[in-house]
Amino acid sequence: MAKQYDPYENMLSILDSAAAKLGHSKDDNDYVGIRVPERALIVSIPVLMDNGKIQIFEGYRVQHSSTRGPCKGGVRFHPDANLNEVKALAAWMTIKCAVANIPYGGAKGGVKVDPSKLSEGELMRLTKRYTAQILPIIGPERDIAAPDVNTSGKNMAWMMDAYSMMKGYAVPAIVTGKPLELGGSLGRPKATGKGATITLLNYLKKTGQNPVGMTVAVQGFGNVGSAGAELMHAQGFKVVAVSDYNTIIYKKDGIDVNAAIAFAENHGHTILGYEEPGSKTISADEFWGLNVDVLFPAAMENQINEKNVNTIKAKVILEGANGPTTVEADKILAQKGTVVLPDVLTNAGGVVVSYFEWVQNLESFMWEEDEVNRNLNKIMTKAFDEVWGIHKEFNVPFRMAAYMLALRRIIKAKSLRSIFP
Ligand SMILES: NC(=O)c1ccc[n+]([C@@H]2O[C@H](COP(=O)([O-])OP(=O)(O)OC[C@H]3O[C@@H](n4cnc5c(N)ncnc54)[C@H](O)[C@@H]3O)[C@@H](O)[C@H]2O)c1
Secondary structure (H helix, E strand, C coil): CCCCCCHHHHHHHHHHHHHHHCCCCCCCCCCHHHHCCCEEEEEEEEEECCCCCEEEEEEEEEEEECCCCCEECCEEEECCCCHHHHHHHHHHHHHHHHHHCCCCCEEEEEEECCHHHCCHHHHHHHHHHHHHHHHHHCECCCEEECECCCCCHHHHHHHHHHHHHHHCCCCHHHECCCCHHHCCCCCCCCHHHHHHHHHHHHHHHHCCCCCCCCEEEEECCCHHHHHHHHHHHHCCCEEEEEECCCCEEECCCCCCHHHHHHHHHHCCCCCCCCCCCCCEECCHHHHHCCCCCEEEECCCCCCECCCCHHHCCCCEEECCCCCCECHHHHHHHHHHCCEEECHHHHCCHHHHHHHHHHHHHHHCCCCCHHHHHHHHHHHHHHHHHHHHHHHHHHCCCHHHHHHHHHHHHHHHHHHHHCCCC
8 A cells, every 4th residue: 555644744753853953852841842733723614606505615724833923824725635734734834934034933724625626706705714714713913824735816815805804804914925906015926936946046056056057847837836947947047847737848958937837827727738849748757757957846745755766866856845755755865965955944935925925014015026035035045044054063954954943943932931821
């Protein structure tokens, strides 16, 4: 039987190792509370379907930590969404916000649904009722949502509306990743891809490598994958492979990323059927085995695992997705000498600009896009430098260094607050 990966166990095993390196055992008073989420809510979401029947969907909101500030994290719509996955995603948000040193804890939400099977009206009713079901635990000062897999600014607008209607006044700061017209931030749509590109460039600069002409393969061509591919392409990288749930496209001389993005925008957000002279489709096995400089997984968890890790030839793995590498695969990559720039650092750009959006909403003041990008660059580069410092000081891989940096901050904040009551 195929091995079942438990994302929460994956997260915990790394967290425990990082704690041990900092001298904390699992039952240390300062650490024990970080191993478990503060709060987890399962909700039933009744939705009036277009055929007149009511269908019940299961949804989740997990608040892993509010030690360093309000909980923050996206909402995912996916048929495989489940409590354990959402718990892991919430914990990764806690770590990520601490790595970036922004004043948030971590949360995540999910609904078990295949949104492609719902009409626009059904999707809106599902999003709004999900918001109503988790209302008792969310709020701009306690838990702020954002888009994740299969959700976008459209869902955030609906969440904001549902929350605002129940409060009786507009509350833009309840969600980030909103459309600009509702108080969204300039620069937010591409922030995660931009943050990943900044991290890659920081790594290459530190190691004295020139990005121009370096080859990249991208798994997932949604928000993170397409923006990352576009920005890397603009920096002179050669994006030789792009993939999504439906297809994988390869071109030795580099894909015209902007044309692929325009195609996806006009074809239901997929690159299925995209062609250009010299391009071809390849299999998943061929994709993982591509002889590229950088592999950019930007789709789902556990994509790099025991089955494909030994075929990977990429020198650098830039984790755009959350948890794309299993613990076992991570160990094998370390033995092979493959550099892994971990999710909790690489994809933090999204939550960093979400933080800027929330700050703008609370101040009722809009920033210019260059201010957003300048501050994003500053925070991502500082986080990279701090992770690099621990990587060198303790001689540990970047993932371990990032967890150690985050844990130091969370443990310090916990001990300053002390236990209640
Ligand atoms: N959106 C953000 O700001 C953000 C921030 C941080 C991390 N992330 C993480 O990045 C990842 C992608 O999120 P997103 O917002 O881009 O989602 P999205 O829904 O916009 O895009 C997901 C993409 O992955 C593809 N995909 C799904 N399963 C696949 C598979 N098995 N093989 C190949 N492609 C597959 C989809 O077809 C789609 O192109 C997730 O892990 C998410 O948690 C997102």
